[in-house]
Amino acid sequence: MRVVCLAGGVGGAKLADGLQRALAPGELTVIANTGDDLERHSLMICPDQDTVMYTLAGVAGPEGWGLAGETWHVMDGLTGLGEGTWFRLGDKDIATHLYRTERLRRGKRPTEVAVELSRALGVPSRVLPMTDEPVRTRVRSDDGWLDFQDYFVRLRQAPDVLEVRFEGAEQAKLTPEVAEAFRTAEAIVVAPSNPIVSIGPILAVPGMLEAIAEARRRGVRAVGVSGIVGGKALRGPADRMMASLGEEATALGVARRYAASQLLDAFLIDRLDESLAEDVRSLGLEVVVTDTVMTDASARVRLARDVLAATKAQA
């Protein structure tokens, strides 16, 4: 069963891992957010793509991002040279960025490099950037517009987010690889990533929503999972971000976002949020109430199976 999964960083990577384990090799394609990509120390860094890739390769670090068993000698060297090293890059991780940066400079497309890297790391799934054009998420705080990683890493998500934009999104194009993935997809999954700054940029790529709609017209079902459980984001600032943007910081708020784009057939919410099921249903979505918190590998697979079941079920 060919599945396309839209994903951001750590939370999306966990569900992608569950899907990869539940599916046959090669059946999973992950479309990764590139809105939080950045250039630092001359390197092109793709945090969400790499988090997914490392997770699917089984080499992710203990916090879910970066690589396991990392060392930090390059960062120490940069610190010694007086460079700001708030965006911490491990030595092995830097090898990935050097590989990518070199190939991009030689004119390869980001998608081609992503496919090469996944292959080199032995990932059985495809991890595709959402687009080959540069899209950069920026957030407006009381102090003005900030680059995403400035807000996310350097300022540790402390400022309230008053507005979000995806610079370059209007000029972005669907890649042949992403278009083909949707053309052959048998199910579409929206991971429990931040709906605003992880899934939002993916959906902002012109043609993305239409490609999903076209697949759904063929009978392919699209299923999402809430990354907000009991009014709290499992990870990251999605809850506070939704609140400061005037949205409801609950699974219902997430469902409303996706319903507004007519993105999904069904939505999975946690048992903790069972009381919201009726309201989600009233948005025109099927609702599955289940355990959505992926505390270990078996929980990832369990959730992936619930998701896959929902992509098949007709309510």
Add this chain to the structure above:
Amino acid sequence: MRVVCLAGGVGGAKLADGLQRALAPGELTVIANTGDDLERHSLMICPDQDTVMYTLAGVAGPEGWGLAGETWHVMDGLTGLGEGTWFRLGDKDIATHLYRTERLRRGKRPTEVAVELSRALGVPSRVLPMTDEPVRTRVRSDDGWLDFQDYFVRLRQAPDVLEVRFEGAEQAKLTPEVAEAFRTAEAIVVAPSNPIVSIGPILAVPGMLEAIAEARRRGVRAVGVSGIVGGKALRGPADRMMASLGEEATALGVARRYAASQLLDAFLIDRLDESLAEDVRSLGLEVVVTDTVMTDASARVRLARDVLAATKAQA
């Protein structure tokens, strides 16, 4: 006493270190060969400049190049990704290249970045690239033209060198910093580096020989040291290279090269080569016979003092 020293890699760095120890802080300016610079893994690498800089910072590695106490995790990562890693870069060294590459990409001149890096490493001398324009040394072997590091590192200097060229040299310009160094110089030193591929590219920068000649017209003396002792290069392939180019692979051969450019007032040769002194003198050069092999720090200072004495003496 303000001294300008032309230098390549390890041998030049050793004499520069001796000069730095023998002079007052700030009196030494080293003009480093950039002909063997290269781009690898998206990084701009300046081997000779860095060897001089690390040596003058007191942090050079045990072989004279790179950094002491290096680790190799980034290289291991690149190897894991299937990259060719014949040009070995340590983790701390990579920090230098990331710093440089990032600044160059933002439009800084190589000279500005070199000055910044030296300052960050606490080097009391100035280390200046010979030019800000790209100059690339290439060598012709039986198999055709090779990039310098391809010949030097990957092929371990095995091929015979039949011809040498410095691509880009015609378009290169003297930097304001190099011009100023010669304007204020009180002595000029040509280090015991490879006369063909270390000193050669420096002298090939348009305006370099004229700047030296202009200083000499002001009474500044220029003194060179042979890097070939007893018919053998102390390091690297200078002897074989001179032979395959049809030159004499001795201190006399080196002296002939420099005499042909009317570069020097005096030439230092090793006691082992005392028998060549008359022939060197007949080229119009003063000759100083001394111990030129820099086996330790005190030998570096001793040779530097001999060099400085020769820049003052009138024969």
